[in-house]
Amino acid sequence: MDELTKVTHIDNVKLSEDKRSVVILDQTQLPNRTVYLTLGSAEDIYDAIFELKVRGAPAIGICAAYGIYCLAAAAKTDDFEKFYMQFKKDKEYLDSSRPTAVNLSWALNRMEGVVLANKEKPVSEIISLLKTEACEIQAEDIRMCRAISEYGLSLIKDGDGILTHCNAGPLATSRYGTALGPLFLGKERGMEFKVFADETRPLLQGARLTSYELAKGGLDVTLICDNMASLVMKNGWVQACFVGCDRIAANGDAANKIGTSGVAILAKYYGIPFYVLGPTSTIDMDCATGEDIRIELRDENEIKEKFYSEPMALKEVKCYNPAFDVTDHSLIAGIVTEYGICRAPFNESFQEIFRKKRENRL
Template sequence: MEEIKQVTHIDNVKLSDDKKSVVIIDQTQLPNRMVYLTLNQLEDCYEAILKLRVRGAPAIGIFAGYAMYVLSQQYADKPYDAFAAEFHRQKEYLNSSRPTAVNLSWALNRMEKVVAGNASSGVGEIVELLGRECVKIHEEDIAMCRKISEYGLSLLHEGDGILTHCNAGPLATSRYGTAIGPMLLGKEQGMNFHVFSDETRPLLQGARLTSFELQKAGVDVTLICDNMASIVMKNGWVNACFVGCDRIAANGDFANKIGTSGVAILAKHYGIPFYTLGPTSTIDMNCPTGDDIKIELRDPEEIKEKFYVEPMALKEVKCYNPAFDVTDHTLVTGIITEKGICYPPFTESLKKLFD
């Protein structure tokens, strides 16, 4: 019988030993190089989010919490009003780096509440409270990922084929991850699955990150191009689709990496259950529908030049490069959170999570 081993977890975001910097794995260097970055300047933290050195909605939230704590130490000698003003300025600047992922604004607002809620305390004490809060954000995410993975695993069976898009594993979150967490947890418990990982054009998170994580964990994974999902489903090799999410609207529409909505449409056509997995911090009850989600547009050169030795299109050719698309709630079988699995109608089931 195969020996069951716990999946190795790598801290992709953490505080430095002296708590003066945030240490991240530079995800742009994977899978060929494991490079760690030590960050303690506002511009560097902004650039790390913008350039996807740290990515994945929950991981961005964890990083933002640590970053604000690290940065706040640098102006802790200011009186409260000046400290709070500078904290707000830096928070808003970081928040502008990637507008679609709700976890970024959620974590930043949570950190600012510590500042606003302790105005009568000394600034030194506030900084200490910020340190505790950012650690709490990380610890809560670890616990949430475990619960999400357990709920997701309850829907799977031995030998299932699962298709996933983009990357929602430990690198994008903490510990098990969200969308591929059930596969990693199942592997620990002796279950075997076959995972089809979309490459996820144009930034190839599925190729560089998801297949990397699953292969290292000993999960049977096959990398496919995005336009191969249909034939894999038609062949009967997929029993369920598990994807992550960057923002979930109150009606169950959700934003995820570009191409996700196409996977959902294909799954609907072939009668395959389609689930999105994410923490409740990803749910934005102030966002009525997917039409209200702001979609980030990225540099067109990512399509023509990134990962190529030479450009793959003429310089004059225009490109449209949205980072995300929105999957309509009518295509979603269920939304898996740390508080349970929500089923349609999502306007009711999502609301109950917060009641």
């Protein structure tokens, strides 16, 4: 197995051998240590999602699906009402771990749908169906990533410079990734790209994860500080921007890691197309605009202390630490999904994409 295959087919979320726990690659330990964690309790799963040990919208959804199955499998009752009461409690608890990534609630709601659709069956059979559904969610993600990679690759050509922000590669999904998927797929086909990866402060997912994946996969990657993106664009080194997403509103506004909106504004100024790549499960048609997306606020010490040997600001200095921002739809050249590329007006193109989804399952 070559290095590229190792990277694009990494097992970052899976069931344990006994099918009673979730095993994840702890992304907080990368790039210096490869550590796998076994998550057996609701608290373990919650903390893994909240503390970003598992991250990336699709990977969070997969982890949640496997997690709620494992919790259901530990049920001590054959009574459906008691079983469902505990299921709801666990589901709501896990759903509260990260409010912005829609894949979390999407996956948990889908798992709940299995329970409700089979409530007349024995609890043991419902648990078996939950396992099947969780496995299918991951299988769909693998097919989705490949399809997104194909569509995304059609937007760039051999030799292009691509700028990305945060991490939307194999670590954030199951295979290939979303924003990085076209680059890995192109590499498999003999194409070469020059990738500029924003470090993505304050948690440095671009530095720790994106540059790690690309370097391990043999792609030409240059790590830059977030505030260097403008100069790189001005130099003419970037022909397209590819980013992932955690939630997309019905009008095309897209929430992604903090700093993404600034990249889109710069790209607009320099005439560089800015693309958002993500599965249709991240499109929230019940969310009218980006103003309706709840933005997660995180601990201020992630700015002042994390990754430093000593604090970089005085204790009394206040910090504002939103995990995400929202890129206005007017700045987005296209939204790449597993069913095609959506363009403005996005509320109309989304309808066409969902029609294709209803008619053609991947």
